[in-house]
Amino acid sequence: MQRYNIITEVGDGTFGSVWRAINKESGEVVAIKKMKKKYFSWEECINLREVKSLRRMNHPNIVKLKEVIRENDTLFFVFEYMECNLYQLMKSKGKPFSESEIRNWCFQVFQALSHMHQRGYFHRDLKPENLLVTKELIKVADFGLAREIISEPPYTEYVSTRWYRAPEVLLQASVYSSAVDMWAMGAIIAELFSHRPLFPGSSEADEIYKICSILGTPNQHTWAGGLQLAASINFQFPQSGSINLSEVVPTASEDALNLISWLCSWDPRKRPTAVEVLQHPFFQQPCFYVPPSLRFRSTGYATTPPSVGA
Numbered sequence: 001m002q003r004y005n006i007i008t009e010v011g012d013g014t015f016g017s018v019w020r021a022i023n024k025e026s027g028e029v030v031a032i033k034k035m036k037k038k039y040f041s042w043e044e045c046i047n048l049r050e051v052k053s054l055r056r057m058n059h060p061n062i063v064k065l066k067e068v069i070r071e072n073d074t075l076f077f078v079f080e081y082m083e084c085n086l087y088q089l090m091k092s093k094g095k096p097f098s099e100s101e102i103r104n105w106c107f108q109v110f111q112a113l114s115h116m117h118q119r120g121y122f123h124r125d126l127k128p129e130n131l132l133v134t135k136e137l138i139k140v141a142d143f144g145l146a147r148e149i150i151s152e153p154p155y156t157e158y159v160s161t162r163w164y165r166a167p168e169v170l171l172q173a174s175v176y177s178s179a180v181d182m183w184a185m186g187a188i189i190a191e192l193f194s195h196r197p198l199f200p201g202s203s204e205a206d207e208i209y210k211i212c213s214i215l216g217t218p219n220q221h222t223w224a225g226g227l228q229l230a231a232s233i234n235f236q237f238p239q240s241g242s243i244n245l246s247e248v249v250p251t252a253s254e255d256a257l258n259l260i261s262w263l264c265s266w267d268p269r270k271r272p273t274a275v276e277v278l279q280h281p282f283f284q285q286p287c288f289y290v291p292p293s294l295r296f297r298s299t300g301y302a303t304t305p306p307s308v309g310a
């Protein structure tokens with residue numbers, strides 16, 4: 001750690017505090033995440049499946065893990081530095097984002113998700129705080145760490161991961177899939193338009209209540225599997241009809257609304273994959289943004305866009 005000058009704290013998350021720092025030798029600005037949990041052996045660190053997967057993930061829209069350091073039983077992750085997260089951006093920006101801004105960000109995030117999902121990983125904790133922005137560029141962060149470290153009780157103010165949690169996870173499904181990330185993206189896109197969370201549940205039961213009050217109570221037709229899941233834990237869905245999504249996200253275009261409701265399908269099997277999303281009419285406009293300098297990386301990863309049409 002002596003190789004870095006620690007500048008200032010930029011984030012305090014569930015599992016670690018994040019600091020802006022400068023590599024003394026190269027002058028490069030980095031983000032260093034100091035993990036709260038102690039790691040008593042190096043084996044324990046490098047065998048974290050997520051460390052391996054993160055190091056392998058090489059995509060212009062996934063925050064790059066540059067280095068892992070263990071010093072005095074404390075684990076540090078060194079990441080490329082990003083200016084801010086989407087939650088901060090929503091809070092600080094008075095006026096709403098334009099649809100083209102939202103489209104550009106989402107296009108990049110879905111490319112990252114398509115890359116991950118095709119490699120058998122899924123994020124499980126997508127939320128505005130875990131999407132990092134530098135100018136027009138957006139990157140998925142905090143990927144995969146949650147799974148390994150989930151046993152440590154989460155504890156910060158805004159970690160309302162619940163708001164982005166898919167219904168099958170709320171209903172304690174034993175198996176779930178990358179479709180949980182698709183659900184989260186539906187909720188995030190709606191929030192980017194309205195600057196307020198789509199399903200701001202105050203408890204797990206209230207979360208389901210909030211979802212029912214917008215999508216309508218699930219039935220045999222919309223989500224037979226969900227009725228079974230609910231029965232298996234003795235849960236009764238609150239009864240509610242659906243409302244028009246345009247009532248809660250009034251500034252979104254027809255295409256955007258259509259995409260949000262597809263992503264937020266009760267039934268995970270009815271949600272689109274990231275590849276399908278990238279072909280949705282919402283993205284059929286020539287204004288997506290992947291910086292040319294990042295399209296071809298020295299590592300050999302080529303993307304224009306990487307997984308569309310795969």
Ligand code: ADP
Binds near residue numbers: 016084145
């Ligand atoms: P946790 O697992 O504790 O939630 P995160 O990796 O999500 O930790 O980081 C917490 C916060 O720190 C993020 O929401 C973000 O604001 C900031 N942060 C994380 N990584 C970076 C980075 N690479 N560059 C800049 N800020 C970051």
Ligand code: MG
Binds near residue numbers: 013014129130142
């Ligand atoms: Mg986080």
